[in-house]
Amino acid sequence: MTENNSEKLAKESRALRTYDGRSFNLPLFLPVYQPQSAIIPIENWKTRFGVEGCIVNAFFLYKNRETRALFADGEELHNYIKLNGLIMTDSGAFQGFTRRLFLENKKIVAFQQKIGADIVSPLDLVTPPQDNRTVAERKLRITTKRIREAKTIVSHSILAGVQQGGKFLDLRRRSTEELMEIGVEYIAIGSLVPFFNRNRNINFVGKVLREARLIAGPDIPMHIYGAGDPVELPFFAALGADIFDSSSYGHYASAGWYMTSFGAVKDPGVILAGEYSCLCYICSNAESLQEIFESESALAAHNLWTILNTIRQIRKVIAENRLETMLEEILERHATWFPESALKESWNSLHE
Numbered sequence: 001m002t003e004n005n006s007e008k009l010a011k012e013s014r015a016l017r018t019y020d021g022r023s024f025n026l027p028l029f030l031p032v033y034q035p036q037s038a039i040i041p042i043e044n045w046k047t048r049f050g051v052e053g054c055i056v057n058a059f060f061l062y063k064n065r066e067t068r069a070l071f072a073d074g075e076e077l078h079n080y081i082k083l084n085g086l087i088m089t090d091s092g093a094f095q096g097f098t099r100r101l102f103l104e105n106k107k108i109v110a111f112q113q114k115i116g117a118d119i120v121s122p123l124d125l126v127t128p129p130q131d132n133r134t135v136a137e138r139k140l141r142i143t144t145k146r147i148r149e150a151k152t153i154v155s156h157s158i159l160a161g162v163q164q165g166g167k168f169l170d171l172r173r174r175s176t177e178e179l180m181e182i183g184v185e186y187i188a189i190g191s192l193v194p195f196f197n198r199n200r201n202i203n204f205v206g207k208v209l210r211e212a213r214l215i216a217g218p219d220i221p222m223h224i225y226g227a228g229d230p231v232e233l234p235f236f237a238a239l240g241a242d243i244f245d246s247s248s249y250g251h252y253a254s255a256g257w258y259m260t261s262f263g264a265v266k267d268p269g270v271i272l273a274g275e276y277s278c279l280c281y282i283c284s285n286a287e288s289l290q291e292i293f294e295s296e297s298a299l300a301a302h303n304l305w306t307i308l309n310t311i312r313q314i315r316k317v318i319a320e321n322r323l324e325t326m327l328e329e330i331l332e333r334h335a336t337w338f339p340e341s342a343l344k345e346s347w348n349s350l351h352e
Contacts, residue, residue: 032247059092136166213240253299
């Protein structure tokens with residue numbers, strides 16, 4: 001395999017710095033936190049899991065009359081969430097994909113900055129794989145216009161410049177080029193994970209990430225919205241991405257999935273046969289694997305720990321210049337456990 005510029009960038013230790021001077025090592029995972037329905041208490045996030053930050057949906061905070069009044073009276077987001085770390089806010093873009101929000105971009109952007117979000121998201125338009133070129137181009141045009149508007153509003157938070165373009169590489173390229181022209185300091189790749197979820201094929205994702213990193217250069221943090229499966233994160237990091245967020249730890253648990261570094265499984269027998277062991281406090285204290293599989297809260301806690309431990313391992317191997325070795329180990333075990341997966345073949349073809 002030949003090494004390209006994106007993989008070279010992934011070998012350098014980097015950090016994200018906020019406007020108030022705090023620094024967070026990259027790569028970084030931001031679990032989605034929903035204050036009204038958290039499956040894992042926020043007070044456990046730092047002590048038991050080592051969570052360094054999270055992403056919160058500002059749309060829900062804004063639309064709730066009580067919380068909006070609370071923030072209008074001077075409440076600050078970090079204090080409200082009770083997490084001393086990096087807090088990014090989402091604009092409600094995903095909710096806007098399924099229903100009309102009756103919400104203006106400039107209002108939700110200004111709200112995010114007012115409540116003290118470290119990273120603010122514009123109200124972009126989600127562009128799934130099924131969108132045709134006409135739809136994807138229209139959504140890109142509107143998204144870019146909204147980012148330009150947000151740039152005039154945000155002054156003491158980091159503005160996420162969201163790349164869209166759907167399944168069209170030239171539109172993705174145009175989106176990134178326009179973000180650089182606007183002058184954003186943070187790029188968030190939107191609507192990308194669904195392409196990887198198609199049988200773990202990383203070909204399109206790899207092309208998007210490589211080109212975005214090439215255009216953006218080595219210094220700008222690059223975030224993938226919705227990335228939260230441990231098996232995908234090392235590959236995304238190798239391709240130039242370094243910040244991820246997801247509620248996957250809870251969603252996977254509710255469907256009975258147990259996350260591992262090599263892929264999520266529903267059958268404890270796969271874990272036992274594969275001689276896989278987990279060191280999280282849930283697995284270490286359980287009487288049996290079956291006990292964990294039968295508890296949604298236990299699965300969620302295990303899953304969150306596994307994602308964050310994967311991030312710690314990525315940092316470690318990058319510092320030791322062993323990321324390629326980590327990827328090879330994952331590919332071999334993943335191919336054995338999931339013979340129908342396209343990950344190994346698509347990754348190799350990406351490097352031919």
